[in-house]
Amino acid sequence: MSFFDRYTQLGSQFAVMHSPRLANSVNPEKLNLLLWNEDVANKYAIAIDKGQAHLYLSGHTPLKNSTASALAYSGHQFGHFNPTLGDGRAHIIGSFNDNSGNTYDLQLKGSGATPFSRGGDGLCALGPAVREFVMSQAIDALGVPTTECLSVVATGDDVYRESLLPGAIVCRVASSHIRVGSFQYLALQQDKKGLQQLLDMAIERYYPEITAQGDDRLVEFLRAVCKKQVALIIHWMRVGFVHGVMNTDNTLVGGETIDYGPCAMLEGFSFEQVFSSIDRHGRYAFGQQPNIASWNCARLAESLLMLFAANEKHAVERMSDVLAEYASDFNNQYQLMWANKLGLLEWREDDASLLSELLGILKTEGLDYTNSFAALTNLTFENPLSCFEVPKELSPWLPKWRARINEYNRSQVCALMRSVNPAIIPRNALLEQVIQDYYEQGQSKLLEHWLPLLKAPYQYQEYEQCYLEFTSKSASYKTFCGT
Ligand code: AMP
Ligand code: MG
Numbered sequence: 001m002s003f004f005d006r007y008t009q010l011g012s013q014f015a016v017m018h019s020p021r022l023a024n025s026v027n028p029e030k031l032n033l034l035l036w037n038e039d040v041a042n043k044y045a046i047a048i049d050k051g052q053a054h055l056y057l058s059g060h061t062p063l064k065n066s067t068a069s070a071l072a073y074s075g076h077q078f079g080h081f082n083p084t085l086g087d088g089r090a091h092i093i094g095s096f097n098d099n100s101g102n103t104y105d106l107q108l109k110g111s112g113a114t115p116f117s118r119g120g121d122g123l124c125a126l127g128p129a130v131r132e133f134v135m136s137q138a139i140d141a142l143g144v145p146t147t148e149c150l151s152v153v154a155t156g157d158d159v160y161r162e163s164l165l166p167g168a169i170v171c172r173v174a175s176s177h178i179r180v181g182s183f184q185y186l187a188l189q190q191d192k193k194g195l196q197q198l199l200d201m202a203i204e205r206y207y208p209e210i211t212a213q214g215d216d217r218l219v220e221f222l223r224a225v226c227k228k229q230v231a232l233i234i235h236w237m238r239v240g241f242v243h244g245v246m247n248t249d250n251t252l253v254g255g256e257t258i259d260y261g262p263c264a265m266l267e268g269f270s271f272e273q274v275f276s277s278i279d280r281h282g283r284y285a286f287g288q289q290p291n292i293a294s295w296n297c298a299r300l301a302e303s304l305l306m307l308f309a310a311n312e313k314h315a316v317e318r319m320s321d322v323l324a325e326y327a328s329d330f331n332n333q334y335q336l337m338w339a340n341k342l343g344l345l346e347w348r349e350d351d352a353s354l355l356s357e358l359l360g361i362l363k364t365e366g367l368d369y370t371n372s373f374a375a376l377t378n379l380t381f382e383n384p385l386s387c388f389e390v391p392k393e394l395s396p397w398l399p400k401w402r403a404r405i406n407e408y409n410r411s412q413v414c415a416l417m418r419s420v421n422p423a424i425i426p427r428n429a430l431l432e433q434v435i436q437d438y439y440e441q442g443q444s445k446l447l448e449h450w451l452p453l454l455k456a457p458y459q460y461q462e463y464e465q466c467y468l469e470f471t472s473k474s475a476s477y478k479t480f481c482g483t
Pocket of ligand 2: 249259
């Protein structure tokens with residue numbers, strides 16, 4: 001297997017060669033491979049021996065033919081532009097091609113300070129590393145595009161947060177680390193050549209169907225990115241994922257979920273649900289996610305303007321037309337998503353009242369999003385499971401829904417609902433328990449039982465209640481960023 005770098009060719013210090021903190025450190029026996037994702041290793045045919053993984057995936061031993069680097073990027077954080085972000089605690093240790101010739105990056109997170117650390121320690125505590133390991137696998141299994149997690153290595157060193165915590169290094173596999181903020185960075189440098197190269201790299205990786213040249217190429221690229229963002233956000237809304245920090249530097253132009261910092265799962269249904277402790281105004285609330293993704297696409301559009309041959313007014317008009325398509329594209333797919341969740345093969349105008357009545361009851365009665373749709377799905381089974389029960393508060397609504405789905409073939413309705421409504425999700429309290437287990441024991445029996453279930457979320461089987469339990473405390477659950 002050969003590794004290479006693909007970002008150092010871009011100018012403007014886009015990728016800065018930089019070694020991880022533990023590179024060739026004298027004390028590798030402290031390193032411990034705590035979590036290893038065999039499925040990811042196999043999927044990408046990553047030829048790193050598990051017995052040596054603690055050395056390579058902590059940054060101690062460099063991968064052959066590759067040089068570690070940290071990437072520069074800018075970004076709008078909570079709406080405010082920050083020109084100098086970048087990998088402050090991450091290193092790309094190499095890129096590789098999988099068996100189909102698609103390129104991926106291996107990136108370490110928590111691997112030490114870089115030129116972009118802005119005073120931060122460059123480290124990651126064990127808890128957030130475990131969170132990323134579990135959440136990224138669960139989100140992948142839910143059918144949502146995402147970066148993946150290969151491993152977590154415990155460093156044996158402490159990290160100073162509110163208290164002293166054990167440190168860890170995550171290894172992430174991503175189809176690229178090209179963010180909206182990457183384009184913003186090169187646009188800010190007025191680096192037209194680098195911007196063009198980055199555009200070509202992104203098109204080659206994600207949108208090879210774009211063959212247009214000149215200004216049309218820019219327009220087609222923006223359109224393709226918008227479509228991928230729409231698809232991603234529809235998935236998030238379908239499964240109840242609240243990302244929590246949808247800054248432009250956390251938005252990949254390939255449309256994959258990245259950065260599992262303050263994310264959490266919606267339990268009690270509410271479009272206003274916010275978990276992140278720093279999101280005081282609900283900018284990234286569950287129901288805000290579609291608008292924010294659109295806003296982020298607009299920031300990408302701005303960054304591309306300088307590449308237009310046409311004058312700025314004309315360029316802005318062309319990009320604005322593409323951005324305007326986002327809303328209608330989103331709304332069409334959003335309706336279809338709700339239709340499918342309800343078991344309807346198509347969306348009709350009068351389905352809006354059926355849906356809003358249901359969501360209204362879920363919200364006012366504080367009912368669980370996943371369990372409610374799973375219980376409806378369960379009603380369509382020949383032999384319903386006993387672990388899912390339709391909440392009594394839905395009784396007045398049920399006959400209306402039944403009348404509507406009776407227009408279709410029952411087995412089709414059942415198959416449809418089962419394919420879009422997960423039975424099991426990474427519930428916030430259970431994830432906290434797993435993290436606690438790792439802090440206290442360096443392992444988690446709970447995770448051993450839970451992870452196989454999370455990896456088959458549409459299986460529908462008799463689950464133990466502990467995996468389905470939703471406590472109303474969940475609404476006040478808080479997550480923390482950059483911890
Ligand atoms: P995030 O919220 O994880 O997307 O991080 C936002 C920015 O802060 C990125 O530029 C990170 O590299 C940087 N950052 C987060 N935590 C640390 C840390 N402990 N040390 C240095 N930089 C950090
Ligand atoms: Mg980030």
